Amino acid sequence: MKVTIKEWNAVAAWRWDMPDDDVCGICRNPYDSTCSKCKYPGDDCPLLLGECNHSFHMHCIFSWLRQEAAQEKCPMCRQPFKSKNQEAETQDATPNTSPA
Amino acid sequence: MSSNQAAQADKKRKHSDRTIKELFTSQQKPNVSGTAPLSPSSKRPKLGSSPAEAPPTPEKAMSTASMYHFPSKRGNAPTSEVIDLGSSPDNSPARKNGVRKTTPNMAASAGPKKLMVKNFRPTRTVDPKTFLDQTWQKVDAALDVIFQQGKINFSLEELYRGVENICRQGMAVEAKKKLVAKCKTYVDGPLKQSVEEMLGRQNVDVLRATLQAWTTWNNQLGYIDWIFCYLDRSYLLPKQESLRDITVKLFRSIIFEHAKLNLRIVDGACDLIAIDRAGEDLDREMFSKAVAMFHEMQVYTQHFEPRMLEFSQTYVKESADKQSAEQSLPEYVKSAQSLMKSEIARVEVFRLDGSTKRDLLTLLEDHLISRKQTKLTNQDEFADLLEDNAVEDLERLYSLLERRKLGANLRPAFMKWIEDAGTAIVFDEKEQDGMVVKLLTMKRQLDTIWKISFHRSSALGHALREAFETFMNKTKKSGATWNTDNSKPGEMIAKYVDMLLRGGAKAIPAQLSRKTEKPADVEAEEDNEDVFFDEDTEVNNQLDQVLDLFRFVHGKAVFEAFYKKDLARRLLMSRSASADAERSMLARLKTECGAGFTANLEQMFKDIELSREEMSSYKMISEERNEKHAIDLTVNVLSASCWPTYPTVPVIIPRSIKTEIDKFEAHYKAKHSGRKLDWKHSLAHCQVKAKFPRGNKELVVSSFQAIVLLLFNGLPTDEHLNYEYLKEATGLPPPELNRTLQSLACAKLRPLTKHPKGRDINPTDTFTVNANFTDPKYRIKINTVQLKETAAENKETHERVAADRNYETQAAIVRILKARKRITHSELVAETIKVTRNRGTLDVSGIKKNIDRLIEKEFLEREDDGLYAYIA
CATH class of the missing domain: 1.10.10.10 (Winged helix-like DNA-binding domain superfamily/Winged helix DNA-binding domain)
Known part of the structure; x- marks a missing residue:
């Protein structure tokens, strides 16, 4: 007998490329879950990775940065928060969202 | 002047005199105008017209007057030169009126003329008393002849004249007295006797005799009427009496109201009805004559009607009691209806009074319906009817009850039955798979019953829905739901919908398919008159019906879980029969349960759509790069949160596939940074080309099946691979490996052969290629294992819910x-x-x-x- 595979229909589930047990530093929800305001995880509630390598739910970090007291610093390490450029460009949802 | 006006005047006086004057003049004016039509000026034309009309009147008046042989004193001598005063005495009071009326006072134009009287005789001197006696003798003799029904050999006219003259002599009173006395003796005598002779016999005979007497009496009355017409008209009429009344009253008081006879006569008529009721031949003519007689004697409502109703009541009561005791519910309803129909028909045929009809109907309804309500709404027998789907019997029952507005009283029994039947279906653990079909059939039957039998009564419609809701939401911790109290109907409805969406119109069970139902229930489904159904409408129809059931389910979570699972399977294996049907189902769920309910499901559709785009762009890129792909790869990338959770099963993927997958993953990661892919190999499926000793085939298999099959590549047919080896080579955990091997070696189509043979896979088994594998079809699907839900999966879903x-x-x-x-x-x-x-x-x-x-x-x-x- 000779068997050759002609066509392969694979199924994959995507998730954020983060360690499994890590949580967003602001809302303490898992990265794969939503920020505290969203209802559905996934594209609607993306992550944002800073240059300091701290990542948060986009909605979480935005509402943090909007506060006066935050002074546009990462809440984890107090460095000025900038999203990783190359990612900001490739991620369709967050091209221009880096706070300037 | 009224006090009002005076008061007004008083008021005005305060201001000035002039105003009072004005007031008066203004008040008089309308008066003047008000009387204007009565003024001579306007009267004139009226008068003017009368002379023109007048001339014919006198002549006419004369001709009538001449009948009375009486000349008018003031009257129109010129036209009648000779007047015969005739032989009749002229002191009739009636004459005065007539003449005066017809004599207008306008004879002035005629000049004086000489009046000649011919044959003049002085007023007759005959004593009125003697005249009465003489005349009466004749009349009396004639009456005797009439009463004896002898031959009329005398002149009725002469008698009439005689009576007339008697009356004119002012002796109408005596005439009447004599007549009444005469009649009385006759009626009391021979006529009554003829009836009384029958007393010893049946009521009917008495009635017959009475009728006979009545007819005779009526015939004789004809003569009497003729003879005494003048008496009737001139003497009795002004006194609001009539000869007919008097004579009929005589008959009534003497014969009909006779203590012995009365009951017998009335009962006779009632007996006739009883005969008819008993189904024997009714003497229709006699009965209608009797009714006519009662009417004429004006004893219908007083004597006959109450008696008849009394008899009817006993009869109806007895028959109702008897029938309700002896007959089953539908039979009873039938006989009750036919009884009512025949009773009413009788009333109508004989034109009995409206009041009789009404009372009889009330009586019938009271006894047949109201008092037998316990029988009619009897739980057990009603349930039997529902059980038999006896639409017509139920219709009869409902219409019968509805006559007394008691239809709604079926409600408890109706609900009880639905609940019992429904609960039995829902908790029938042996036939879980048929649950939805059974429920749908039941729902449809009940809907038909409701529409046709219960005339869409809103009370019963509510009952129907309420009862459905009750039993659909009954929960019981049972083995079927793995000891959770999940609603089983929710699960089964989801599965039924899955079957419909996978199989399309073909999957519709025969007993629910419209095609088979069409000839039987054409009238039943009046609102779906289309004869031709394309598949989509058919499926949509089915979905609507299922959704009707779904609406009753409270715990929608169970349905959601199973629907999602099934939808995922359909999407990933591309097993949907029609994308339109999928979408319409989704839209239905959205309207039914809201957007929150379907958000995840919509995301699932979106994921599949996105993946398709992703794949085409990926393929374009690889083409540009001139990359060769050994395998046609398609990847569905899911957003994990929207899909059911799938366990990641460890498996060793063949190298060729692994490289393809890795290439795609690299591409995906480059495109979407920050993401990674979790491969769900258990959901993958593939097409393989297989060269069997007896021909080439194309197989559609699950990924695991393909991986196992690949291990047999190039092996001679007699080389055995043992279980342990397969386990190592695939890296599959034993339960998955067992399932896969079972599907390949123990199912209907067996590309592998297990040694030793048997249903279950044991770790000691070995496998060879099945050299005899063959199938008429070229393309063979053997991945059904993947499609089927395992008990463990089912349990898991239930527990998760x-x-x-x-x-x-x-x-x-x-x-x-x-x-x-x-x-x-x-x-x-x-x-x-x-x-x-x-x-x-x-x-x-x-x-x-x-x-x-x-x-x-x-x-x-x-x-x-x-x-x-x-x-x-």
Whole structure:
């Protein structure tokens, strides 16, 4: 007998490329879950990775940065928060969202 | 002048005299105009017209007057030169009126003329008394002849004249007295006797004799009428009497109201009805004559009607009692209806009074329906009818009850039956798979019954829905739901919908398919008159019906879980029969349960769509790069949160596939940074080309099946691979490997052969290629194992739904407390049930447990007065 595979229909589930047990530093929800305001995880509630390598739910970090007291610093390490450029460009949802 | 006007004048006087004058003049004016039509000027034309009309009147008047042989004193001598005063005495009072009326006072134009009287004789001197006696003798003799029914050999005219003259002599009173006395003796005598002779016999005979007498009497009355016409008209009429009344009254008082006869006569008529009721031949003519007689004697409502109703009552009561005791419900309804029909028909045929009809109907309804209500709404027999789907019998029953507006009283029995039957279907653990089909059939039957038999009564419609809701939401911890109290109907409905969407119109069970039902229930389905159905409409119809059932289910969570699982399978294996049907189902669910319910499902469709785009762009890129792909790869990338959770099964993927997958993953990661892919190989499926000793085939298999098959590549047919080797080579955990091997070696189509043969896979088994594998088709699907839900999966889904419900309940409790701050236990439980009803409620003890859990987690606390308080 000779068997050759002609066509392969694979199924994959995507998730954020983060360690499994890590949580967003602001809302303490898992990265794969939503920020505290969203209802559905996934594209609607993306992550944002800073240059300091701290990542948060986009909605979480935005509402943090909007506060006066935050002074546009990462809440984890107090460095000025900038999203990783190359990612900001490739991620369709967050091209221009880096706070300037 | 009225006081009003005076008062007005008084008022005006205060101002000035002039105004009073004005007031008076203004008040007079309308008066003048008001009397104007009466003024001579306007009267004139009226007068003017009368002379023109007048000339013919006198002549006419004369001709009438001449009948009385009486000359008018003032009258129109010129026209009648000779007047014969005739032989009749002229002191009749009637004459005066007539002449005066017809003599207008306008003979002035005629000149004086000489009046000649011919044959003049002085007024007759005959004594009126003697005249009466003489005349009466004749009349008396004639009456005797008439009463003896002898031959009329005398001149009726002469008699008439005689009577007339008697009356004119002012002796009408005596004439009447004599006549009445004469009649009385006759009626009391021979006529009554003829009836009394029958007393010893049957009532009917008495009635017959009475009728006979009545007819005779009526015939004789004809003569009497003729003879005494003048008496009737001139003497009795002004006194509001009539000869006919008097004579009929005589008959009535003497014969009909005779103590012995009365009852017998009336009963005779009633007996006739009884004969008819007994089904024997009714003497129709006699009965209608009797009725006519009663009417003429004006004893219908007084004597006949009550008696007849009394008889009818006993009869109806007896027959109702008897029939209700002896007959089954449908038979009873039938006989009750036919009884009512025949009774009413009789009333109509004989034109009995409207009042009789009404009373009889009331009586019938009262005895047949109201008093037999317990029989009619009897639980058991009603249930039997429903059981037999006896639409017509039910219709009859309902219409019968509805006559007394009692149709709604079927409600308890109706609901009870639906609940019992429904519960039996829902908890029938042996035939879980047929549940939805059975429920649909039952629903449709009941709908038909409701539409046709119950005339779309709203009360019963509500009952139908309520009962459905009750039993559909009955839960029982049973083996079927793995000891969770999930609603089984929810699950089964989801599965039924899955079957419809996978199979399309072909999957519709025969007993529900419209095609088979069409000839039988054409009238039943009046609102679906289209004869031709394309597949989509058919499927849509089915979906609508299933959704009708779904609406009754409270715990929608179970349905959602299973529907999602099945939808995922359909999407990933591309097993949907029609994308349109899928979408329309989704739209239906959205309207039914809201957007929140379908958000995940919509995301699933979106994911599949996105993946398709992703794949085409990926393929374009690889083409540009001139990359060669050994395998046609398609990847569906899912957003994990929207899809059911799938376990990641460890498996060793063949190298060729692995490289392809890795290439795609690299591409995907480059495109979407920050993401990674979890491969769900258990969901993958593939097409393989296989060269069997007996021909080439194309197989559609699951990924695991393909991986196992690949291991047999190039092996001679007699080389055995043992279980352990397969396990190592595939890296599959034993349960998955067992399933896969079983599907390849023990199912209907067997590309592999197991040694030794048997149904179950053992770790000691070995496998060879099945050299004899063949199939008429070129393309063979053997991945059904993947499509089927295993018991373990089912259990897992149920348990997950049950667990989710705990979380949902806790969330609901917290929400309630956030809103209320402090709340009593019973209130909290009630609110929680209300809030969670749509998704599925826990029982009270379950809610209690969750409250305890929340107290442990310090979301709430118990206060001293037994209230719960929210801890912020």
